[in-house]
Amino acid sequence: MFKTTEIAKDVYIHTRSTDQFKTINFSIKFRRPLQVEEAAERTVLTNVLQHSNAKYPSPASMRMHLDDLYGTVLYLDTTKKGNEHTVLLNVETVNDHYLQHGDVLDHVLELMNTVLFDPNFVNGEFKENIVAREKEMVRERIQSIFDEKSRYAQNRLNHFLAPDHPASISANGTIPAVEAITPQSLTNTYQRMIAEDVIDIYVVGDIDEEKMIADLKTALPFQDRKAPFQQNELPKIQPTESYVHEKQEMKQGKLHIGFTVPVFFTDADFPKMQIFNGIFGGYPHSKLFMNVREKESMAYYCSSSYSAQYGLVYVMSGIDTENVKKATQLIDEQLEAMSRGEITDLELSQTKAMLQNQLKEALDSARGQIEIYDQYKELDPxxxxxxxQEKWKAVTKEDIVDMAKQLHKETVYFLSGMEEKK
Known part of the structure; x- marks a missing residue:
């Protein structure tokens, strides 16, 4: 799917030449171990790099230049995968092939160099006022989770389900970690990222791959990684509570349940767990949706998700407070039914079709192709x-029963309003 070229030790360019799109998409991923303090530093760093550099020191000047490049889109962000923290630089620009007179690509590569290698320093450090501004933006982003009750409930569930574990560490870090950042500490983080992170550079578009690789080596002069991080094993999930009920000023209750399962992304049973989750609560035809929400009207919504990096299955539902016991019982009953083999041919075939369609839809976009390959390349280069599709087709009802039996309910978290109905 992609051609991979190592241009320096642990610095890789992945190219895909295709006439499927009229744009060229870049994605640069900087990876290192996930830590709370560094997650906060790296998130603030993405804001600083996106909005200010030596050549375009203000957000307005940066936006104007992007507009001049036929509306090129450039943004930075952070995410996590397993026990890795990733800084992303994503760029989408018009392909010069479709311009009468165009050298946009050269200017875009020059801009990528500016963003990454020519920061807006004063006396060798990031400017204090810019760091302060972007710290506040990240602090507000982290704080916003308290206003979105579903995200807040999921955050609290992870706090009790997997304390001090990568599963419960935010890619944005914490507010105290953000507040502790200084221009000097942020400069040190930037220098470590440029010099030490493992780097994957993705390019998708109608390109000459050899020329693109040569141009990227010039525009992004990364050196050998001298001491790349070692991938540490994930710690064991060790819940501190089996049931937690908290209250806030709100109307709709949030019931979130965390299960462990000994099947991870790199395991042979991963496709089976994908099918299991789809039947359990991943799709509108799932047991949770059809029985808890539709048939019994116990929830405004009810679904499940499978976090394959951590071996966790989550159930998320919005309910009235007085229905918490009944809703919990109904959720348990759906898992028990699957453990007994109560799975229809239609549920199995619909789930396989949904997974296949999702994969095809993701591959309809350049960004989707990058993300799919970045996710799966360690399993299937x-x-x-x-x-x-063949892996999913091979999954049987007996496989799903086996997966269901391996789930273990660890923590139930319920967030309700202050006033409960009698």
Whole structure:
């Protein structure tokens, strides 16, 4: 799917030449171990790099230049995968092939160099007023989770389900960690990222791959990683509570349940767990949706998700406070039914079709192709849709029963309003 070229030790360019799109998409991923303090530093760093550099020192001047480049989109962000923290630089620009007179790509590569290698320093450090401004933006982003009750409930569930574990560490860090950042500490974080992070550079578009690799080596002069991080094993999930009920000023209750399962992304049973989750609560035809929400009207919504990096299955539902016991019982009953083999041919076939359609839809966009390959390349370096379709087709009802039996309910978290109905 992609051609991979190592241009320096642990610095890789992944190219895909295709006439499927009229744009060229870049994604640069900087990876290192996930830590709370560094997560906060790196998130603030993405804001600083996106909004200010030596050549375009203000957000307005940066936006104007992007507009001049035919509306090129450039943004930075952070995310996490397993016990890794990733800084992303994503760029989408018009392909010069479709311009009468164009050298936009050269200017975009020059801008990428500016953003990454020419920061807006004073006396060798980031400017204090810019750091302060972007710290406040990140602090507000982290604080916003308290206003979105579903996200807040999920955050609290992870706090009790997997304390001090990568599963419960935010890619944005914490407010105290953000507040502790200084221009000097942020400069040190930037220098470590440029010099030490493992780097994957993705390019998708109608390109000459050899020329693109040569141009990227010039525009992004990364050196060998001298001491790349070692991938540490994930710690064991060790819940501190089995049931937690908290209250806030709100109307709709949030019931979130965390299960452990000994099946991870790199395991042979991963495709089976994907099918299991789809039948359990991943889709509108799932047991949780059809029985808890539709048939019994116990929830405004009810679904499940499978976090394969951590071996966790989550159930999320919005309910009236007086229905918490009944809703919890109904959720348990759906898992028990699957453990007994109560799975229809229709549920199995619909789930397989949904997974296949989701994969095809993701591959309809350049960004989707990058993300799919970045996710699956460690399992299948020559990733093909047909290969994964065959894996899903091979999953049987007996496989799903086996997966269901391996789930273990660890923590139930319920967030309700202050006034409970009698």
């Amino acid at each position: 020559v990733f093909k849709v047909e290969h994964w």
